[in-house]
Structures are given as structure tokens and as C-alpha cells.
Amino acid sequence: MFDDTTQIIDRVRAILPQIAANAQKAEDDRMVPAENIALLKGTGLHRAFQPKAYGGLEMPLPEFENAIALIATACGSTAWAFSLLAEHNHQIALYSKQLQDEIWGDDPDTVASSSIAPYGKTTETEGGVRFSGEFGWSSGCDHAQWAILGCLRDDAELGKVYSFAILPRSDYEIRDNWYAKGMRGSGSKTIVVKDVFVPEHRIESVPALMSLTSAGGALYPDSKTYHVPFIYVFASCFSAVSLGIAERMLALYTERTQGRVRAYTGAKVGQSVPACMRLAESTHQVAAGRAFLEKTWDDMRSHAESRVFPDPQKMAFWRTNQAYAVKMFVAAVDRLFEASGGSAWFDEAEAQRLFRDSHMTAAHAYTDYDICAQILGRALMGLDPDPSLF
Known part of the structure; x- marks a missing residue:
């Protein structure tokens, strides 16, 4: 049913209106609606990193993360939770076959x-x-x-x-x-x-999971998915969600500002120089962040497919690139939100939800750029990793 990864993105795009329509319900219920999970499972994306032995896709990382970014344009919370449910399969595939049979043997849709x-x-x-x-x-x-x-x-x-x-x-x-x-x-x-x-x-x-010496580290020698330490796959979803939120903010700001009129003067905000400049800079910033992430994801895919284990400096870049991209996306969102006017602060306004969710993508331990800058700086200086920095 889910053997063709090329159609995944089209399936995801088709359900985005329903995911977006449920965004307020997700907020009100403080959890992803069951309908969203069912819709997304219907695309097969939850089996992206599941071994083919259990009917999984063993999907290339870039395709998966682009699908997550797309979901985040409709609902950041749904994209965040669902991406983790799916990405954990990469880690489970490194455990014993006994455990994998317990988890997926009777129900391969288990997450x-x-x-x-x-x-x-x-x-x-x-x-x-x-x-x-x-x-x-x-x-x-x-x-x-x-x-x-x-x-x-x-x-x-x-x-x-x-x-x-x-x-x-x-x-x-x-x-x-x-x-x-x-x-x-x-x-x-x-x-x-x-x-x-x-x-x-x-x-x-x-240590065993990271070095592929765990019980399942050699279970799938012909796979092009599992030859990258799991933690970098796990962490990549945070930046993908942040990207999708930022791209939605670009579209929303453009839509709102084109028709926005200043209450006291009647001036058309979309024709003002500052509005155009803010949109231009944030657009460049988001595009640069996307290109940076895509290069990183493709590098990880290349290592997985060639079965070449990354060196310490390469892993330091993979660990920290996503945090720098998130930093860029948050700055791009902030630039637009602060010029969106008072109505953007109402509870029902999508812009304030994007603003809040964007900042949350930078609050995770893996997207803390103060930590990431130290990790990369030490690697570039040829210093041993600091065990206090995870």
C-alpha cells in the first residue's frame, strides 16, 4: 500500500486543508486531534523509517523532512508530534529483532x-x-x-x-x-x-546506538536508511517544522498585508516601503535556511546510501546546522509578526499561533544555539567534545 514514496508528498498536500481546519481544535484540546493522526497515517508517512521487512518505506531523509515542513504550514503542533512518532522508527530499527517483532509484528502501524x-x-x-x-x-x-x-x-x-x-x-x-x-x-x-x-x-x-553496534545495528546491511546515527535523524524534524511555520508566515503576511488598510489614514500597508522590505528580507532568510537544511539533509542521505560513517566534525555540523537554521526562521517570523498590527494578537489570529510555535521550535535542547555554537566551535578547533554539551 505504501511502497511508492514519490506519491507521499502529494498525499500529504491533499489533506492539508483538513489539518489546517483542525489547528484550533489541536490548541483547544492541547493535543493533536485523532482525525489528523488518521489522515496522516493514511498517507503512509508514519512508516517512512520503518524497515521494509515490516512493510515500511525506508524513505530518504530529505523527502521525509520536506513532507513534515509541508504539514507544519497547516499546523505546527501536528507536524511536531507526528514527525517524532514517525522518526522514532529509525531508532527502533536499531534494537533487537525481538523488540521489533513485539512492536510491529501484529500491527505495523504501531508508533x-x-x-x-x-x-x-x-x-x-x-x-x-x-x-x-x-x-x-x-x-x-x-x-x-x-x-x-x-x-x-x-x-x-x-x-x-x-x-x-x-x-x-x-x-x-x-x-x-x-x-x-x-x-x-x-x-x-x-x-x-x-x-x-x-x-x-x-x-x-x-553509545551503541550512535555507533551502530546495538543489537539491531547490523540487521539491515543492504538498507540505505540506517547507516546514519539515529540522533541526527531524530533532531532533524525540529528544523523542518520551524521551516514550515516560517514559510506559512511569509504567505500569511503577504495575504494580510496586501489588503490591509491603516485605520487612521486609509493608507494601503502593502504599498509601503517598510512592508515590502520586511517581506523581502524574511523571504531571503527563509530561502537561505531552507537551502542550508536541504544541503544538510542531502549530505546525511548520501552518507546513509554510501554506508560511510561520518567523522566527528561532520557529525558536529549535522548536530548544529539545524539549530542555526531554526535561528534564521525565528528571526524571519519575528520580523513579519512585529509589523502585523494589533489584530494579529487576537486569540483566533493565525499569526500569533505561528509566532508562538516558531519560538517553541527554538526552545528544544537540540535547537539551543548557544549549546550548538559551543559544540561546533570545539570541533572546528580540534578539541574533544565536551560531555556536558549534548
């Missing part, structure tokens, strides 16, 4: 949410660990059947090792505490785990 900061508490026991913790920011968790959760696991030789445990929905509760100004509709609630057993085959260390 997982995540909360990857290492808040989990583990106690080693026979065959696995006892696991507890509270994990915030799990976007789209209401629509997921599994959760990928971070923890620090004890190792006799290495000490605390950053790891991810994958738990079924029956092993955790969802705390409905997502009250946020940005990405309000993403449903990024808190997952609560109370002393459950997690077997060994559902746990992998971050």
Missing part, C-alpha cells in the same frame, strides 16, 4: 513517543532492570502504543551509561499536564512509570 532525557531510575535485576521515573515533553504520547524513555544505567566498567528503554503502553500512565504557550496542540504530556520490569532486549545504550 512510539519518547522522552529521552535520562530521568529514569533503574535497578539491575536478572534479565533486565526495574524501571521508574517521570518523563515530560512526550509529544504525541496519546497516539502512541510504546514509549522510548531515557535513563542512566549502571555499568561495572563504564559507570553510568546513558541508555534508552522502550516500554509498552500498559507499563506507564500519561499525566495530562501539557499547558504551554507554544506547540500547544502537540500533547507533550508527562509519562509516569512506577517500578516496572524492562527486559534486556528492550534496552540499548546511546
Whole structure:
């Protein structure tokens, strides 16, 4: 059903009006509407990074991210949550076949949410660990059947090792505490785990996942998808969402300003020099950011297809390029929003939602440019990575 990736973008484009029509419902409900998830699953995009062995697409990264950017023009929250649900399949494909069979064997449409900061508490026991913790920011968790959760696991030789445990929905509760100004509709609630057993085959260390030495790291040697460390695929969705929001802001500003008339003078705002200059600069900025991202995504695709593992400096660029692009997109949105007038601040105004969601794309740990600048700067200077910078 979903064997042709070339038609994915057309399927996504066809449902954008319905996604956009549900944007206010997403805000009101503080989660992505079930209708949106069903529509998007109908395109097959959720199986972009699922192994072909389970009917997945093993889709090239650039095509996927362009589809996510398109969704974000209709609803940033939907694009944010859905992109993560889909991208987690790339990580799951690096786990044991036993786990993959558990997740996709009976229902290949199954997806997982995540909360990857290492808040989990583990106690080693026979065959696995006892696991507890509270994990915030799990976007789209209401629509997921599994959760990928971070923890620090004890190792006799290495000490605390950053790891991810994958738990079924029956092993955790969802705390409905997502009250946020940005990405309000993403449903990024808190997952609560109370002393459950997690077997060994559902746990992998971050070093193993990043080096493709995990249990599933060599399961798909002929694939052109999994030869890039998962974290860069995971992080790429944030910039794609930011891009889509910025591109929608360009279109919205143009539409509104062309017909806007100043209340006190009757002057046509769209004919003013400042309005045209702001639009021109933001257009250039968004276009430059898109080109930068597309080059980065294509570079990642090339490495995956050629099965060439990136060197440390290359990985530093992949880690940080997306944050710089987000910085550009936020600046472009701000330039237009501050000149959109008082009516743009009403609750029902799309512009203020774009403004809020744009800033949220820059608030994630992976899009914090202060962190990213340090990471790249150290790499360019030939210094060892700072373990305090993730």
C-alpha cells in the first residue's frame, strides 16, 4: 500500500486543508486531534523509517523532512508530534529483532513517543532492570502504543551509561499536564512509570546506538536508511517544522498585508516601503535556511546510501546546522509578526499561533544555539567534545 514514496508528498498536500481546519481544535484540546493522526497515517508517512521487512518505506531523509515542513504550514503542533512518532522508527530499527517483532509484528502501524532525557531510575535485576521515573515533553504520547524513555544505567566498567528503554503502553500512565504557550496542540504530556520490569532486549545504550553496534545495528546491511546515527535523524524534524511555520508566515503576511488598510489614514500597508522590505528580507532568510537544511539533509542521505560513517566534525555540523537554521526562521517570523498590527494578537489570529510555535521550535535542547555554537566551535578547533554539551 505504501511502497511508492514519490506519491507521499502529494498525499500529504491533499489533506492539508483538513489539518489546517483542525489547528484550533489541536490548541483547544492541547493535543493533536485523532482525525489528523488518521489522515496522516493514511498517507503512509508514519512508516517512512520503518524497515521494509515490516512493510515500511525506508524513505530518504530529505523527502521525509520536506513532507513534515509541508504539514507544519497547516499546523505546527501536528507536524511536531507526528514527525517524532514517525522518526522514532529509525531508532527502533536499531534494537533487537525481538523488540521489533513485539512492536510491529501484529500491527505495523504501531508508533512510539519518547522522552529521552535520562530521568529514569533503574535497578539491575536478572534479565533486565526495574524501571521508574517521570518523563515530560512526550509529544504525541496519546497516539502512541510504546514509549522510548531515557535513563542512566549502571555499568561495572563504564559507570553510568546513558541508555534508552522502550516500554509498552500498559507499563506507564500519561499525566495530562501539557499547558504551554507554544506547540500547544502537540500533547507533550508527562509519562509516569512506577517500578516496572524492562527486559534486556528492550534496552540499548546511546553509545551503541550512535555507533551502530546495538543489537539491531547490523540487521539491515543492504538498507540505505540506517547507516546514519539515529540522533541526527531524530533532531532533524525540529528544523523542518520551524521551516514550515516560517514559510506559512511569509504567505500569511503577504495575504494580510496586501489588503490591509491603516485605520487612521486609509493608507494601503502593502504599498509601503517598510512592508515590502520586511517581506523581502524574511523571504531571503527563509530561502537561505531552507537551502542550508536541504544541503544538510542531502549530505546525511548520501552518507546513509554510501554506508560511510561520518567523522566527528561532520557529525558536529549535522548536530548544529539545524539549530542555526531554526535561528534564521525565528528571526524571519519575528520580523513579519512585529509589523502585523494589533489584530494579529487576537486569540483566533493565525499569526500569533505561528509566532508562538516558531519560538517553541527554538526552545528544544537540540535547537539551543548557544549549546550548538559551543559544540561546533570545539570541533572546528580540534578539541574533544565536551560531555556536558549534548
